Amino acid sequence: MRLQAALDGYLRFVTIERGLSANTVGAYERDLGRYVDWLDENGVTEPGAITSQHIAEFVRSLGAGEVPLAASSVARTLSSVRGLHRFLLTEGIVETDVASESKPPKLSSRLPKAISIEQVNALLAATDGDELPRLRDKALLELLYATGARVSEAVDLNVDDVIDDDVVRLFGKGRKQRVVPLGSYARAAIDAYLVRARPLLSARGPSTPALFLGVRGARLSRQNAWLIIRAAAERAKLDVEISPHTLRHSFATHLLAGGADVRVVQELLGHSSVATTQIYTLVTADTLRDMYTTAHPRAR
Structure with missing residues (x-):
């Protein structure tokens, strides 16, 4: 199975089976689209070829570059990636969940901003x-x-x-x-x-x-x-x-x-x-x- 087909299947799953809102599904699509593009650029085109090292390098790439993502955005993107890999394992598309040990960056403890x-x-x-x-x-x-x-x-x-x-x-x-x-x-x-x-x-x-x-x-x-x-x-x-x-x-x-x-x-x-x-x-x-x-x- 190609990566894009796997991603499409996951998005259908969270929409139909889990009943997630259009906004949430849209966020998954943006995060995972970035992930699939990065994998493709690095020569990975099938889910079974992804390793934990690929995921670690992808996460590092999110916090680097000209416009690095905030730690909270990196954590959200990694959460989407882990959800995709759990789905791939459950569906029998891959034999192991290579994202299970991936850890998000530590987030600063930011209090909600309220006004008087x-x-x-x-x-x-x-x-x-x-x-x-x-x-x-x-x-x-x-x-x-x-x-x-x-x-x-x-x-x-x-x-x-x-x-x-x-x-x-x-x-x-x-x-x-x-x-x-x-x-x-x-x-x-x-x-x-x-x-x-x-x-x-x-x-x-x-x-x-x-x-x-x-x-x-x-x-x-x-x-x-x-x-x-x-x-x-x-x-x-x-x-x-x-x-x-x-x-x-x-x-x-x-x-x-x-x-x-x-x-x-x-x-x-x-x-x-x-x-x-x-x-x-x-x-x-x-x-x-x-x-x-x-x-x-x-x-x-």
Whole structure:
């Protein structure tokens, strides 16, 4: 079997058998496409010819060159490679898993970047207005902060996913469903958008069940959602970097700082493991330590 045929088979497997999202499959395709190209350039054209040394050299190549990948990107790419090789072994295409002993580079312990409640309020206030885009932007940002949704989850929402009793149905990685409360501010912003803006936006394009629409009436893209967040941050004159995940990080951090149980936050965020959520407890601990150092007379 040729490498490209093996890769195509693996992508079909993760799409159909594992039910991974289009975004995740696309990431696998990009990472493994880079891997297959590198192998081809080095004279390896069949899965059975790959050795552990090839994988080690490929990983080293990712961190070298004119534009080296960050350690996190190298680790993600290696994870994709290991998944491919497990598939090849399971399918009987190869006799051994040559990637099983490959180790990713050590990642620095980076805490999620959250902004303060005051900065969140300023960001949300920057979407005030009666214009159609502002009504939509207000609903989008209020929902992101109220639910901790990923940007991709928010733009994938349909109107029917906003349930009558003030909750929203989100579909996370692998289409795993979770139901999250909306809160009064987000509910009011979404109601205003649905009544005053969405019907007019919808009339500009093809019929779609999407909740958030662009100016031409089609489903809002992740890229446009990111531009909306960045534009609101500029209008709010925030002196911090705002990323697509900023409101999600802030949602988790503010809940934990307010006394929420970490397992509740885990469920709200849709994390499969509480260990992923616990990184936010480091953020709140750092905040408490800073406040203690500043306020306690014998702290310094």
